[in-house]
Each structure stands twice: as C-alpha cells, then as structure tokens.
Amino acid sequence: MQVLKNNLNQSWGCNTGMKIKTFILTVVMAIVMIMPMTGVLAKEPYQGHVYNSYGERVAAPNAFLPAGILNGTMLGIGQFYKPGDIFVDKDNNLYILDTGNNRVVITDENYNLVKVIDKFTFNGEDSPLKEPSGIFAKNGTLYIADRLNERVVVCDMDGNISKEYRKPVTDYLEENLTFSPRKLVVNSIDTLYIISDNINEGIVEMDEDGNFESFFGAETVQLSAEDVADLFWRRFFTEEQIAQMASMSPAAYTNLMIDEHDFIYTATSLETNTVDQLKKLNPNGNNVLTSASFGDVSSEVTSSSSNSSSNNKDANAFIDVTVDNEGFIYGLDRNSGKIFMYNQRSENLAIFGKLGSEIGCFGDVSAIESLKDDILVADQANDVITIFRPTTYGSLIKKAVNLHETGNYEEALQPWTTIKGLNNNYEMAYIGIGRAHMLMGEYPEAMYNFKLGNNKELYSVAKKANRTQNLREHFGLYILTVIVIIVLIWLAVKYREQIGEWLKKVLKIKKREKGAK
Amino acid sequence: MKRQSFAQMSKINYLGYILLHPWDGFQELKYNKKASPAIATVILALWYFFEIISRQSTDFAFNQFRPETLDIFKVALSTLLIFFVAVLSNWCFSTFMDGNGSLAEIYTVGAYALTPMVVSVILNVILSKFFVLEEAAMLNGVQIVAGIWSIVLILAALQETHELNFGQTVAMVLLTLVGMLAILFLVMLVYSLFQQVVMFVVNISYEIMYRFTM
Structure with missing residues (x-):
C-alpha cells in the first residue's frame, strides 16, 4: 500500500504531462456530472403561454410545473386503473376514486397512503362498486356515484354503506330512463347535487332523504341560425326523420365542485359554443361568474360547425373545474390537456399542461383538484395523478391578483x-x-x-x-390661451377687409415677380 | 359684381368658395375652367398622409388601429385606390348618363369634394389628444358633420360637372358604386389569373432547366 502511494506520488510529482491530462480529465468529469443535473433543471415539458387582448398567443413563463406523480405502485397498493375522480376534503386528505379497480384510495396532504377501501358492505352483505365515477367526502362520510349500479352510495371510511340513493321518483324523469350518476357534490345541509348521464335538464338536486327537489342550474338552449333552419325543415319531415335528427337539447354539465360557501362551480363541454363553459352557480342556480369565453381563443380553434368529430378536435372540452383556497379557478380541458387558470372575474391568468407521454404530460385527463398550493390532475390513460406546484412566477401572480382584487393596488x-x-x-x-x-x-x-x-x-x-x-x-395659462385665441378671431373678423387687401398685395407681388421672370 | 370676380379668382380661392357654395362653386369652376388637377393631387396626398398619421398617432383611447401593425400600402389601398376606382367607374358611367365631365375633371372635383373629410381626419387626431372616452360624441360629431359635408359636395360636384339634374346624379352615384364593385372584381380576377400564368411559366422554366441539367 505504502509503495503504491509512493508510486502515485512520484507519478503526480514527476510527470507534468500526466498532471495536465488528469486536470483535463477532472474538468471533463465535472462537466459530465453537472450536465444531466442542469439538463433536468432547465427542462420544462412545455412552454407556457397566455393570450393577449388581441387574441394572440404570446409566450409566457410557466406558472405551474409538474412536481411529481402519484401512482398506485408508489403507494404500494398496485397500479391504479382508470382513476375517474379525485377529491380533496377540508382537512386536505386526498381521495382517489380508482374506477377500474372499484376502490377508493385515501392519502394525507403529503401524499402518504392512509387507507384503501376496496370492500363495501350494505346491511351486512357485500355490495361492490361497479365503475364508480364520482366521489365526494364530508366529515368522514364518503359519497360515491356508483354509475353502473345506478346508485349513489353513502358510506363510512371502512366501506360500510349507510344509505344508497336510487333514481329519484318524479314526473320530470321518464320511467324507463336509467339513472347513471357521474359526478356529485353535497352542500353544507346535506343536499345532493348529482350530474347524471342522459339527464341534461340540469343538475339533479336531491334532499337528504332522496326526494327530488329540482333541476339545478338548468342550461339554456343556445338557439343558433342552424337550429332555426332545423325548426323550419321539421315542419316537412316525417316523424322518423325527426327522430333521426339530433335533438336540440342543452349541453350537459360535465363536472361540478362546491366551495365552502355552497357556491357550485360547473364545467360544460360545449363544443359549438365557446362562452360560459365554466360557471359559478349561486344557491338559486344562477351564474354569478363574469360571462366570458373560456379556454383557447376561439379564432385559434378550428371551426366546428358542421363536420362534427374530426374538425372540432381543437375546440375545448372542459371535463372538470376546481377552485383553490384563494378563489382561483382552474378549468381542465380534455382535448388539449391544458389547464386554464382564471380569477373570479373570468380573466385568464395562466395556461399550463399538455398532452404527451413525458412525466407531467397527460394521456387522457379525467379530474382536477387543488390541495393547498398544489394542483392535482388525474390521468385515466396513464393511470397516474400528476402533482403541479406553482413556480415563483405562478406564486407571484397569485399574490399580485389577490392584492389587486382586494383593492390593495x-x-x-x-x-x-x-x-x-x-x-x-x-x-x-x-x-x-x-x-x-x-x-x-x-x-x-x-x-x-x-x-x-x-x-x-x-x-x-x-x-x-x-x-x-x-x-x-396651469389654469391661468389655459385661460390666457383661450383669451388670446378669442381676441385673434375677433381681430380677424373686424379687420377682414384689410387682411384681404394685404393678402392680395402679397399675391400680386408674387405675380409680378413671376411676370418679371 | 361677384360674377365678374369669378374670372379673377385664383384657383385656390375657388376651393374656398366651393366649400361654402357647392352648386354655384362647381358651376363656376367648370365654366371658368379653373379646375386644378395639381390642387386635387395635393388634397389626395394630404388625405393619404393624414390617414397614416391618424392610424399612427390618434390618441390611444380612440385609436381603432394598432400602430405597430401599420402598413402604408394597405392604407393606400383603402384610401387612394378606392378613390381612383370610384373616379374610373364614374367616368365610365358618365357616358351612359350623358354626362359632360372628362376624366381629369371628375378626378379634380372628386378630390375637391373630399376636402372637409380630409380636414376632419387630421382634426380628429388633434382633438383626440384632448378628449376622453366619455366625450367621444364630440369627436363623432365632427366626423359626421365632415362626412355629410363631403357627401353634399360630391353630389354637387357630379351634378355640375356632368350637367345633370339631381335625380340623375343620385342614379349616377348608385351606378358608380355598382361599377366600383365590378372593377374590383375584375382586378381580383385578372390578378389571380396572372398569378396562375406566372406560376405556369415558372414551372415550365423549371422543367426545362431540369431537363437540360440532368
């Protein structure tokens, strides 16, 4: 060992050429080691952008960046399969509705596993879920929209179902209509608001005992020129032809979310109309959000009037909406995989997210939630939950907008x-x-x-x-100017003849000069 | 007395007289042969420059245009080109209507008639510096007055230059508008056809080049 050291010392000491080589090697090694690190830091999966008031897309720093992902393997409970909904309760627990596996996964605010509920019992018997697609939690009670079982279940944290809501009995709903609840929220006095497939009159509002109360926030039908033409043609059509035509029904809500003041935020995937895709409904069901066009600026979106499926690929289809604890609204667009951030005055603050296969990009998004400062997005194609965290720029925007909106300019x-x-x-x-x-x-x-x-x-x-x-x-100065102008005009009017004579003289002189030449 | 002074009036004085006495003015202008294409050209040039200035420096509150996207050729298209097409179209239809105006006369009186509008363009720029949005009515008022004034002048100019009665003049204006559309359509057609011809020649030359270089 000692010999080896001496040898090394000798070689270090004697051979200067070797020394330089080692030095170069060290530098190269250092660069190679640092490079991937900077590469990771500098790499952002997408370039943020905003729209200016001319509707032009301009580049912007990213307001949110993916901070990590959450999947079943990381939690040690096996992969998620098509997570259909996520929910964050008041204590910042995260509920992941693992639709494909018919289970509910609960984590705490640091994304550590708390519980997995995969066994549900009703009156002592097994009562498994079947493709549930909506979840809500309040005071330790879970509300799950159990879609293919045509029911909404209320259960505790151990999966004991205490109540189940079936299709409400009411004259407003046809008897043979299947009830397939998709999303739901519950307000502070336990009224349920349920979005169901094939009920597009509005959100079904149900009291605690399952009695139908009303259709909440019914969407109005947007009558376009095409619809008027349809109405005209309908007069000449047979009943079979009319049945073949698409019915003029309002676009259905895709998702909803409730804030602590019982205001309900809704998302609509209206592909032909690009106004009011996001709404904030007060307890009377009226939209109190400033009416605006959400999503990508419509001039950029390819026209989607007649040729339905292929052309409107780029039109926005809002699949979910969430509001963070500071009142910022985030709309999740399924078609572009983008998240649009708005303030309470419907002004677009930031756009982030992208479809793709990198970490931080989406395959097919299904739900969005906010947990403290984080934004969580469920991806039912890649079976992950992506966690977004505001960048310095994003935090600054939040801070500035908050101060601005409270008037602390x-x-x-x-x-x-x-x-x-x-x-x-x-x-x-x-x-x-x-x-x-x-x-x-x-x-x-x-x-x-x-x-x-x-x-x-x-x-x-x-x-x-x-x-x-x-x-x-400068009041005096202005008054003086006005007086001088008035005096000048008065003089000009009074001595107009003399001025005329003088002008003539000047002109004549010029003419003479011309003549002389 | 006035009648005699018309003959001595300078060409520029005619313009001043016409503004306040359109029918008399244009009649005397034609009778005394005092129409000056040079003055008309100056008016048109001023119009063009004022339009550019208007797009460039009307106060932000009132500017409908984005100064950074200013394109002087587009401004020329929307001002001078329209004017020339209108003159051309009117000249074509003057034959139909038994009008007596020559092309130069139409050009000159047309430009004369635009004077109030040209002045209002620059006036608008100046006034916009002092007014705010709530007082937009003042600016619009100036524009409207100038516009009506110019329209009256155009009608008078056409009536006196072509020696028509008022009904014929109105008919002629309508025909002129139709004619303008026709001319613009033909221009577009010729333009696109020429584009095709040029592309054809270019492609043929490329083919020949490839043929001999390969």
Missing part, C-alpha cells in the same frame, strides 16, 4: 413589477402597475401602463384625471 405594485420583469407580455401586470400609479396620483405613468395593458377605459380615466390636474395647476 399599492401593495400589489411590487409583485406586479416583478411579474412584468419575468413576462413583458402580461397585460394584467401593466394594469396592476397602472392602478397603483393612479392611486398615488401619478397619472402620466398610469396612462403609460394602461396603454401597455391595452385597456382603453382605464387609460381614458387616467387621462381625464391627468387633464383635470393639469387644468388645475
């Missing part, structure tokens, strides 16, 4: 300025900065920023304030 100035530094194309940042300047009485700066934010109304307000301020400060 001056406090919001700092985050907005940072956001502007990160994303020059973010119009809301300019409007935020402009609002702050406006509040501080710096109207020219406010005008400048509102102009960059492309908001003519706010710009005009700032301009008016600026004008008033200028008038106040």
